[in-house]
Amino acid sequence: MKDRDNTGWIFVLPAVLVLGLVGLIPLMTVVNYSFFEIFILDARFWVGFEWYEGIITSGHFWASFGRSALFSMLILTIQIPLGIAIALCIPQRKTWVGISLAVVALPLLVPWNMIPSLWLALMNPDTGILGRVLGGLGWPVDWKLSIPHTWAVVIAMDVWHWTSLVVILCYSALTTIPPSHYQAAAIDGAGPWQVFRHIQLPQLYHVLLMAVLLRFMDSFMIYTEAFPINAGGPDGATMFLAVDLGEEIKAFNYGPSAARSVIYFLIVLTVAYSFSKAQSKLSDRQTS
Amino acid sequence: MRDSARMWRIIKALALTAFVVFVSLPLVQMTMISFVATLAHPDAPLGAFTLRNYSAILDDPNLRSAFANSIAYVLINICVTVPVAIPAAYAFSRLSFVGDKHLFLAFIAFRITPPVVLTLPIFQLFSTLGIVNSVFGIALAHCLFNLPISIWILQGFISAVPKEMDETAFLDGYSRRQFIWKILLPQIAPGIAVTAFFCFMFSWVEVVFARILTTTNGKPISMALNALFGFQTDIGLVMAVTVASMLPGAALLFAMRSHLSRGFKIGRV
Numbered sequence: 001m002k003d004r005d006n007t008g009w010i011f012v013l014p015a016v017l018v019l020g021l022v023g024l025i026p027l028m029t030v031v032n033y034s035f036f037e038i039f040i041l042d043a044r045f046w047v048g049f050e051w052y053e054g055i056i057t058s059g060h061f062w063a064s065f066g067r068s069a070l071f072s073m074l075i076l077t078i079q080i081p082l083g084i085a086i087a088l089c090i091p092q093r094k095t096w097v098g099i100s101l102a103v104v105a106l107p108l109l110v111p112w113n114m115i116p117s118l119w120l121a122l123m124n125p126d127t128g129i130l131g132r133v134l135g136g137l138g139w140p141v142d143w144k145l146s147i148p149h150t151w152a153v154v155i156a157m158d159v160w161h162w163t164s165l166v167v168i169l170c171y172s173a174l175t176t177i178p179p180s181h182y183q184a185a186a187i188d189g190a191g192p193w194q195v196f197r198h199i200q201l202p203q204l205y206h207v208l209l210m211a212v213l214l215r216f217m218d219s220f221m222i223y224t225e226a227f228p229i230n231a232g233g234p235d236g237a238t239m240f241l242a243v244d245l246g247e248e249i250k251a252f253n254y255g256p257s258a259a260r261s262v263i264y265f266l267i268v269l270t271v272a273y274s275f276s277k278a279q280s281k282l283s284d285r286q287t288s
Numbered sequence: 289m290r291d292s293a294r295m296w297r298i299i300k301a302l303a304l305t306a307f308v309v310f311v312s313l314p315l316v317q318m319t320m321i322s323f324v325a326t327l328a329h330p331d332a333p334l335g336a337f338t339l340r341n342y343s344a345i346l347d348d349p350n351l352r353s354a355f356a357n358s359i360a361y362v363l364i365n366i367c368v369t370v371p372v373a374i375p376a377a378y379a380f381s382r383l384s385f386v387g388d389k390h391l392f393l394a395f396i397a398f399r400i401t402p403p404v405v406l407t408l409p410i411f412q413l414f415s416t417l418g419i420v421n422s423v424f425g426i427a428l429a430h431c432l433f434n435l436p437i438s439i440w441i442l443q444g445f446i447s448a449v450p451k452e453m454d455e456t457a458f459l460d461g462y463s464r465r466q467f468i469w470k471i472l473l474p475q476i477a478p479g480i481a482v483t484a485f486f487c488f489m490f491s492w493v494e495v496v497f498a499r500i501l502t503t504t505n506g507k508p509i510s511m512a513l514n515a516l517f518g519f520q521t522d523i524g525l526v527m528a529v530t531v532a533s534m535l536p537g538a539a540l541l542f543a544m545r546s547h548l549s550r551g552f553k554i555g556r557v
Contacts, residue, residue, distance in 0.1 A: 005421050008385030009374035015435055020374055022432045023398040026409035033409075054333065086307050089300040102538070103308055105489075105548075106315060109537035112509040113495045114530045118314040121321060121523070129317050160314065165433075168548065192296060207357070210440065212516030215515060221402035224495050261405040265397075272397040276389065 008096065027203060027265060038272035044255075051193070051259030061244070068220050068241045071155070075219040078159050080212060083166025090171055101171065104164045116228035119157045122123060133211045147237040148229050153210070166211045173207040174200060205282055215267065315511060318527045326524035327437035342483050351529060354512035357423050358492060359536070361508060364427035366487045369434045370480060377442035378468060382454065398437035403496040406432070411500050421505040429497040441486060444470065445479030485544050493536045509533045 034051055036044040090100050108119065123141050125131040134141050142149045164247050177199060185195050223242035231239060241264065249258035325338040345351050351502075379385065380392060410429055411420065419425040449472065457467045473480075495510045502511055509529065516526050 005383065006385045008379040008383035010386060011383070012385075012391060013378035014372040014374040015439065016391070018368070018428075018431050019395065019398055019436060021413075022410065022429055023401070023406070026413060027401075027404040029409035029412065030406065082307075088303065089304040089307075091300070091304075098309065098548070100304060100544075101548050102541045102545050103539055104311055106534070106538065107311055108489050109493065109541070110315075111493045111495065111513060111530065111533055114509050114526075117523075117526065118530070121527070122314050122317045127321075129313060138290055160311065164311070173549070213396070217400035217402075221404070223402065223404050229502045242402050245402075245404050246323050249404070254408070257408065261408075264405050265401060268401050269397055272393055272400060275396060276393045280389070 005035050008084055016043055022187055030258045030261045030265075033254055034262045036255050038254040047255065048238060051256045052263070054256065055263060063236075064239055064241050064244050067237070067239065068222075071151075071222065072216050073241060074155055075162075076212060076216060078155070079163045079166055079215055080208065082159070083211065084170050084208075086163070086167045087170035087174055088200065089095055090167075101168065104133060104167050106164075108164055110161075112224040113228075115157060115161055115225050119153060122231070123153065125252075144186040147234055147236050150234060150238055154229055157225060158222065161225065162218070166215065169207045169211050170204055172189075173204050177203050189219050202286075205286075206279075209275065209282065213271070217271055220267075221264070289358050319531055321524055322531050324524050327522045339525075341522075341524045342437055344525055344533070345529055345532055350507075350515070351509075351512055353505055354509045355532075357502075357506050357535070358508040358510075361423035361427040361430075361506075362422060362488055362491050365430045365434060365491050366484050368427060369431055369438050369487050370484055372431075373435055373438035373442055373483065374522070375468075375475075375482070377439045377446055378472070380439065381443045381446040382451075389555065395436040395439060399433050401432070403429075403432070407496060407500045410497070414501060414523070421502055423506050425501040426498055426506070426508065427491075429501060430487075430491045430494060432497075433494075434490055438483045438487060442485050443474065444540035445476040481544065481547055485540060485547075488540060489537065490491075492533075 020110075033250070034047060035046060037047045037050075038044040039269050060215040086104070090097060090104075120128075122128045123131045123134075125135050125140060144244060166251060180201050181197065185199055190198070222240055223246055226238055226240055227243050227246070245257060245264065294488075322341055323337055323339070325334060325336050325340060328334045329340060331340070380388065414420045414425045414429070419428065420519065453471060453475070457471050458464075462470070493510065495514075498508050499508055499514070505516070508532065510533075513526060513529055513533075516522065516529065
């Protein structure tokens with residue numbers, strides 16, 4: 001039982017102040033801008049919900065929304081099971097664990113703007129390892145013109161980049177399972193699937209929830225990595241939500257880009273809300 | 289029974305090997321290119337093996353200062369994030385206060401807000417505060433995503449410390465401040481290390497804030513890399529800088545490997 005008193009606010013105050021400065025104030029500024037037509041920042045005209053209407057009713061926005069949603073779904077269906085599987089494969093013997101984890105985590109350390117360059121170098125048909133192997137097998141990679149190929153490259157790149165995070169989180173949750181649980185399962189004659197289903201998976205729920213949240217949102221709003229592969233092409237097939245926003249900002253359309261930002265933040269809030277709902281449901285179930 | 293256990297071990301080893309190969313492929317490619325002369329130089333013909341790309345990093349003052357800037361802003365970020373996150377994590381773990389659930393939700397919302405949404409107002413705000421084009425600006429902006437995730441990680445570590453410890457300490461006459469300093473902090477020291485590592489990892493590679501906040505000065509490695517792309521890009525040099533940029537992280541990872549492999553209790557509320 002936690003003591004109910006408000007001294008907790010003193011402890012969270014520094015965090016509230018920092019996030020207020022770098023999060024809340026900028027957010028309020030964006031909300032403010034989203035209702036104005038702005039040529040230069042000193043001269044602006046109230047336009048009400050005009051930008052919002054324009055975005056919500058445009059087919060382009062919904063097309064990008066659909067592409068981002070599809071992309072996130074694909075990323076989650078690949079990365080979460082793969083991350084769990086690899087975490088389960090990491091041996092429990094001491095020396096190898098550290099080294100496997102360190103190697104697996106390396107992609108997380110590559111500067112994000114270099115990730116497309118690495119993959120383009122890898123896919124290069126003349127000099128790249130993968131490009132030459134695939135070309136030799138008779139499957140030349142055509143990421144410039146073929147939509148499925150571009151998607152395959154972007155997805156492979158994201159899987160390469162971020163599965164490691166899922167692995168690290170899952171692995172650390174798995175280590176908290178006491179050995180006695182496994183011994184009890186062995187005595188009961190449980191097979192690997194039953195051990196996974198009844199001992200390992202329940203221990204993973206909390207961490208998986210966070211992993212799903214982070215991976216969903218970060219892939220839904222993929223920006224830095226997606227654009228350089230094919231500049232949103234072919235034919236706009238990899239124009240994701242955040243890429244659209246980036247283009248608006250580069251064009252200095254303050255009002256529309258602000259309205260777009262607010263819409264994206266509303267999506268973020270919705271996702272965060274369902275996350276916290278799921279989290280409290282999970283806690284209830286585990287305490288009861 | 290024993291046969292099937294052995295089979296599982298082999299399958300696991302193969303799967304892990306396959307994944308490690310997949311992870312290594314782009315990195316191997318990168319390392320290979322970094323040792324090749326990709327632009328013709330008097331002393332190294334095109335396509336020849338060379339160490340020139342690496343020595344070029346040391347010779348270029350822009351690249352040298354980019355490394356210094358990156359290290360500086362990441363350290364500043366950790367020094368701000370961790371001390372601010374520890375009391376907040378303690379409060380979320382141990383205390384119950386009005387609005388705690390909502391506040392945690394708000395923090396998480398800021399973590400998953402894409403930086404591109406806030407680039408413009410953060411640039412304006414930081415220009416007013418005079419911290420644009422300096423490492424302080426980036427360090428502060430990165431708190432947006434590092435602080436919530438740090439609170440989440442630390443909260444898991446603090447929740448793993450048995451509550452009886454608090455109670456015994458209070459009975460022994462410790463004040464809350466003394467308890468946190470003398471008992472809790474040593475207990476969660478590995479957690480602090482893991483948190484600092486995560487801050488490093490997310491901050492070192494971020495580019496959206498780093499780009500808008502450094503137009504003239506204070507450029508980190510990622511932006512120095514961007515500047516290398518041009519009409520005639522020396523891709524060998526680009527790859528060499530990328531390899532070099534990963535070395536501090538790889539060293540940290542190696543140092544942290546026992547903490548990571550021992551595992552940590554995270555995500556309990």
